[in-house]
Amino acid sequence: MRDLTNEILELIRRASTDLPADVEKRLREAVEREDPGSAARNALETILKNVELSRQNSTPICQDTGTPIFYVRYPEGWSTRRLREQIRNALAEATRRSYMRPNAVDALTGKNTGNNLGDDDFPFIHFEEVGADEPLVIELMLKGGGCENVGAQYSLPDARLGAGRDLAGVRKVVLDAVHKAQGQGCAPGILGVAIGGDRGSSYLASKEVLFQSMDESNPDPKLAELEQRLTEEANQLGIGPMGFGGKTTVLGTKITGLHRLPASYFVTVSYMCWAYRRRRMIVKGDEVIYE
Amino acid sequence: MRRINIPISDEVIRSLHVGEPVLLNGIMVTARDAAHKWMVETFIKKTRPPQGDDLDVYEALKKLLNGGVIYHCGPVVAGLETKEYRFVAAGPTTSIREEPYQADVMRHFNAKGVIGKGGMGAKTLAGCQEVPFVYFHAVGGAASYIAQTVKRVHGVYKLEFGVPEALWVIEVEDFPVTVTMDAHGQSLHALIEEQSQKVLQELIAS
Structure with missing residues (x-):
């Protein structure tokens, strides 16, 4: 089995320092919507300057390089034990090179490990086996703590919001989550929404959906419509970039559904900050492609 | 754009209003979750006895923060080795995570500015x-x-809190910020919260 430590290091460097094109495109559209001279527009202009500078200098877009979340689809025959070891070694090296901030803190002692390596779930690595003829694909998302803290889970029906167990109820609780977040999740944000599941699987799915491209539309027309409506209505709230007030509070919404128990109806919202860092590497034979 | 030098006088602080860049x-000194908890417990509420170099750091902070600025920041720092x-x-x-501590810390050290994001609540505004x-x-x-406005790192205290949580003493040049909570009781964050709450109620009722 090939040693991919250096290639994974490059994946981490790109994720932390080079904002994906689909996100940058939406930020550039957002600047044009804000009034000249407004705090909202100034904030977005600073954000775009920062995006360029980070790419040019290979420095982190945000100092909170977040929770490293890896999804690995490996062809039959690869060793997940070795892949995990290579990912962990690459992450420690990325931290040494200042692409990543040391972010793994022991919850009981408060001690920072200094190299981003914590227990088995830090970094988070999800493995899934695919057919022997398929390429190895490693996806990485970096999700900062500020936006993670404003994530929310609702159990429907919710009497306070008048939200029942249907898409109309989903709409109400998601808007409530955006309102509660205000500017604290580094608006303009991107919403990952999972409907159903148990508490744990619902949270995971609300993050997994954020791996999709912002340019892809939802194959389910009802969900596609709700995604668009939620983005528009969230923007009507007027929270704006950084919570300064303005027209852009949310850049996009992604919704997925899961099977649930008859008794449970969870709606989980993962709020992703504008620094929506995610990259993919594809290994086909000797060739490594980064997206 | 107006330039402000640290340390800052009360007169300059009172001349600032919400919305001004x-x-x-x-x-200035970086301080976040661990540092605020430590300052309040060790020197303000005194529920925890000083340990190690706590008292030496306290003396240094008293000088740095008198008229000074606290920055809510956990940086990525090169040159650790x-x-x-x-x-x-x-x-x-x-910033909101420091809401229980911030006003007490500012009063204790006579600090004049806090930099962060997302705004803070009623206790801090008072x-x-x-x-x-x-703010x-x-x-x-x-x-x-x-990071490009940080011209020099003068030193670091409490590195045992970890790189993000340590207190870094930094010299900045033209660090761009906007006043969003002023000394006259105004808060942009309270205003936006209230306005967006009204819109939310209308959307949810429809």
Whole structure:
């Protein structure tokens, strides 16, 4: 089995320092919507300057390089034990090179490990086996703590919001989550929404959906419509970039559904900050492609 | 754009109003969750006895923070092995987590400004009027950009809290911020919260 430590290091460097094109495109559209001279527009202009500078200098877009979340689809025959070891070694090296901030803190002692390596779930690595003829694909998302803290889970029906167990109820609780977040999740944000599941699987799915491209539309027309409506209505709230007030509070919404128990109806919202860092590497034979 | 030098006088603080963009210059100290808890428990409420170099750091902080500025920031720092420190990425962290501590810390040290993101609550706003001090909002996530305004790292205290949580003493040049909570009882965050709440109610009722 090939040693991919250096290639994974490059994946981490790109994720932390080079904002994906689909996100940058939406930020550039957002600047044009804000009034000249407004705090909202100034904030977005600073954000775009920062995006360029980070790419040019290979420095982190945000100092909170977040929770490293890896999804690995490996062809039959690869060793997940070795892949995990290579990912962990690459992450420690990325931290040494200042692409990543040391972010793994022991919850009981408060001690920072200094190299981003914590227990088995830090970094988070999800493995899934695919057919022997398929390429190895490693996806990485970096999700900062500020936006993670404003994530929310609702159990429907919710009497306070008048939200029942249907898409109309989903709409109400998601808007409530955006309102509660205000500017604290580094608006303009991107919403990952999972409907159903148990508490744990619902949270995971609300993050997994954020791996999709912002340019892809939802194959389910009802969900596609709700995604668009939620983005528009969230923007009507007027929270704006950084919570300064303005027209852009949310850049996009992604919704997925899961099977649930008859008794449970969870709606989980993962709020992703504008620094929506995610990259993919594809290994086909000797060739490594980064997206 | 108006330039403000640190240390800042009460007169300058009272002349600042919500919405005003300013450029900060001078020496400031980063402090976030662990540092605020430690300062309040060890020196203000005194529920925990000073340990190790706590008292030496306290003396240094008293000088640095009198008229000074606290920055809610957990930076990415290069040069850890050689101790020739350099800020690589240094945007603000979410401030609201320091809400229980902030006003008490500012009053105790006579600090004049706090920089962060997302704004703070009623207790801090009351402190802004009383002490007085202001809340400066930096652009969240603009880490490479802001790091370029950090010209020198003078030193670090409490590195055992970890790189993000340590107290870094930095010298900045034209650090761009906007006043979003002033010493006259105004808060942009309270205003936006209230306005967006009204829109939310209308949307949910429809």
